[in-house]
Amino acid sequence: MSSPEQQPHIPPPAADPETDQNTAAEEPAPAPAGPLPAPPDHPPTPSASRWSRLPRGAVFVIGVGLGAAVVGACWAGVSLADGSEEAFSTDGTLTVSGIGAGLASGDLCTGTDGYDDIDFGAQVSVTDAAGTLVAKGSLGLGEKTELGCEFSFTVDDIPPGSKFYTVEVSHRGGLTQTEDELRAGGLAFTLGD
DSSP states (O other), X not given: OOOOOOOOOOXXXXXXXXXXXXXXXXXXXXXXXXXOOOOOSSOOOOXXXXXXXXXXXXXXHHHHHHHHHHHHHHHHHHHHHHTOOOOEEEEEEXXXXXXXXXXXXXXXXXXXXXXXXXXXXXXXXXXXXXXXXXXXXXXXXXXXXSSEEEEXXXXXXXXXXXXXXXXXXXXXOEEEEOHHHHHHOOEEEEEOO
C-alpha cells in the first residue's frame, strides 16, 4: 500500500493576549435584525443664518446701533429711576454803579474804586440750599452803560431740585434765587451806589 505523502505539521502561532483583545475590539458589532432605513438621496445641507448672508459692514452697523440703543435705554432708565431732571443754565448781568466816568457808552470797563475784584473772568458761584457749591461760571467783559460798568455772566450745569440757590460774584455776598428765577435767566445784580 502506498502511503499518502505526509506534509510536515506546522503548529498555529501562539495566541498573544494583547492581539486577541485588539482583534475582539475591532470586530464589528453584529448587524441588527430587520431592514435598515434607506439612506437619503443627498446629504442634508446646513442652512445659512440670516447674519451670515449680510455683508460684514452691515453686521457691524447693526451691532453698533443695537449697542447704542441699549446704552441709551440704560441711561434713560437710570435718569427716570433717579427722578432727576436735566441740569439747567442761567444768565444775567452784574452792574457796578457809578464807575467808568469819562467812558463812552459801550466802551470796555473794569471795576475800580474798591471793586477791583470785579473784572473779566471773576468767578460766579451757585450754591444750593445746603450751601454746597453746585455750579460755577465767570464774568464776561465789562461794558460802560448809563448806570456804570456792566458785566454779563452765564452759569451752566446747575442741578435741579434745591429749594433755593444763592448766586455770588467774587466774594461780594450772595443773592438768593428760586429755581424758577434761575431758569428764567436775565438776572440783574447791582453793586455800589
